[in-house]
Each structure stands twice: as structure tokens, then as C-alpha cells.
Amino acid sequence: MRQRNIPHVQQSGFTLIELLVVLAIIGLLAGLVGPQVMKHLGESKTKAARLQIEELSSAIDMYRLDVGRYPGPDEGLQALIEQPASARVWNGPYLRKKKVPLDPWNNPYHYVAPGQHGKFDLFSLGADNAEAGEGEDQDILGWE
Numbered sequence: 001m002r003q004r005n006i007p008h009v010q011q012s013g014f015t016l017i018e019l020l021v022v023l024a025i026i027g028l029l030a031g032l033v034g035p036q037v038m039k040h041l042g043e044s045k046t047k048a049a050r051l052q053i054e055e056l057s058s059a060i061d062m063y064r065l066d067v068g069r070y071p072g073p074d075e076g077l078q079a080l081i082e083q084p085a086s087a088r089v090w091n092g093p094y095l096r097k098k099k100v101p102l103d104p105w106n107n108p109y110h111y112v113a114p115g116q117h118g119k120f121d122l123f124s125l126g127a128d129n130a131e132a133g134e135g136e137d138q139d140i141l142g143w144e
Helices: 016-067 076-080
Strands: 110-112 121-124
Touching (some): 016 076
């Protein structure tokens, strides 16, 4: 009998070792880069909260110019978008959107009038929504 010469087809692909090396490199990069990305994400939320506090403070000042006083503690920041019954001259809404924004961690901003640091105090308690803290948990204060 005659044997047929079957050409040997060479398969191409990655070996298990090559795949494990690539996965190990990706794991190392993720371990080094991941914390830096999370750090910058936290910093950007803090910066966004500072900007929102400045915007809200400007709206509160505009409210005062029109009404003659700052929103009271019972009116709060809602007075910037809905006319309080006690406000005779109100040219609002004083915010672009028709709702009071939440801080970047989805907590309401804290408004105190009269304030201990000025005519009003406006602040966010950070990611943990508790006083003090570091990093993302730090308080963002409108009077600093």
C-alpha cells in the first residue's frame, strides 16, 4: 500500500504561557494605574462640589438682591427655584435647572442661615456625608 503524504498544517496561536504573561502584565498595570485614576476621580468630585457651591452662593446673593434678605432656614435652597410665600419681590428661578442640585455624592448641600461664618453657610460633607474626614470624605466649605 502506498501512503499518502499529507501536508502537516502548522497552527498558529498563543501558548498558555504567553497568555499568562500578558495577563500578569495587565494586572500589574491595573494595580499601578488604577489607584491614580481613582485619586483623580475623587479630586474631580471635590472640584465639582466647590464649583457648585460657588454657583449656588451666587444664586443666593441674587435672591438677596431681589428679595432683600437671604432665604430663611425654613425656605432653604428651595427658595431659589420656587417663590416662597413670604417673598413679595421674587425674580427667580435663580438656578438654570428647575431643581436644586445634589452634591457629586448625591447628598443635599447644607444651607444654614444665618451662618456662623457669614450671612449664610453653604457646604457639603463629602462622600461620607459626615463632618470632617480626609480625601473624598473631606468637607467642602463655602466660606474658605
